[in-house]
Amino acid sequence: MGRATGPEPLDGRPLGLRLVQKASSTRLFAKAAPRVIPALDRAVHRLTGGRVLLSARMLPGVILTSTGARSGLPRRTPLACVPQEDGGWLLIGSNFGRPAHPAWTRNLLAHPDATVAWRGRDIPVTARLLTGADRTAAWREALALWPPYAVYQSRVEREIRLFRLTPRAPEAAAEAREP
Incomplete structure (x- = not known):
C-alpha cells in the first residue's frame, strides 16, 4: 500500500487542477478572464524581468509580441502554449470560448514574424x-494539455485557430529546448 496523499486523482489529474479546469470552463470565467489574466501576466512578467508568468503555474505560457494587423504597432499578449520538442510552440486562439477570434490571431495572419518571451529569453x-491533418494533430495535443479547450470550441461557431510557431534561427530553437 502506498501512503495517503489526499484525494486520489480520478483521471490522473490532481483534484486542484481538475477544479481549476472546471472553473475555467464556465461562462463567468470567459467574461472575466480576458480582462484580468493578461493584465496580471503582463505586470508580473515585467516586474520579474521576464522570468515569471502567473498563468504558467497551470499551463506553459509565453508572451507573444506580434505586429498589429491594423496599427503596425507591437502588441504584447500573454498566452498559454504547447511547447514542442523541436523548440517551437503551438498557440491556441480559444479566446476563452468567446465568439470572436482573439486579436493576436489576426496579427499573426497579417504579420507572421513575431517574438516570444520564453523562460526569460526573447526568441x-x-x-x-x-x-x-496538422491542425487535427495539434488540436489533440492541446486537448491533452487543457481539456477545457473542447468546452470553448463547443460554445462558438468559429473554428478555433491554431498556430505553430517556429524559431527563425537554429540557435534560438536550441535555446528554447533548454530547461
Missing part, C-alpha cells in the same frame, strides 16, 4: 496557421 519566431 524570434514565424507563425503558421494550422489546417487539415
Whole structure:
C-alpha cells in the first residue's frame, strides 16, 4: 500500500487542477478572464524581468509580441502554449470560448514574424496557421494539455485557430529546448 496523499486523482489529474479546469470552463470565467489574466501576466512578467508568468503555474505560457494587423504597432499578449520538442510552440486562439477570434490571431495572419518571451529569453519566431491533418494533430495535443479547450470550441461557431510557431534561427530553437 502506498501512503495517503489526499484525494486520489480520478483521471490522473490532481483534484486542484481538475477544479481549476472546471472553473475555467464556465461562462463567468470567459467574461472575466480576458480582462484580468493578461493584465496580471503582463505586470508580473515585467516586474520579474521576464522570468515569471502567473498563468504558467497551470499551463506553459509565453508572451507573444506580434505586429498589429491594423496599427503596425507591437502588441504584447500573454498566452498559454504547447511547447514542442523541436523548440517551437503551438498557440491556441480559444479566446476563452468567446465568439470572436482573439486579436493576436489576426496579427499573426497579417504579420507572421513575431517574438516570444520564453523562460526569460526573447526568441524570434514565424507563425503558421494550422489546417487539415496538422491542425487535427495539434488540436489533440492541446486537448491533452487543457481539456477545457473542447468546452470553448463547443460554445462558438468559429473554428478555433491554431498556430505553430517556429524559431527563425537554429540557435534560438536550441535555446528554447533548454530547461
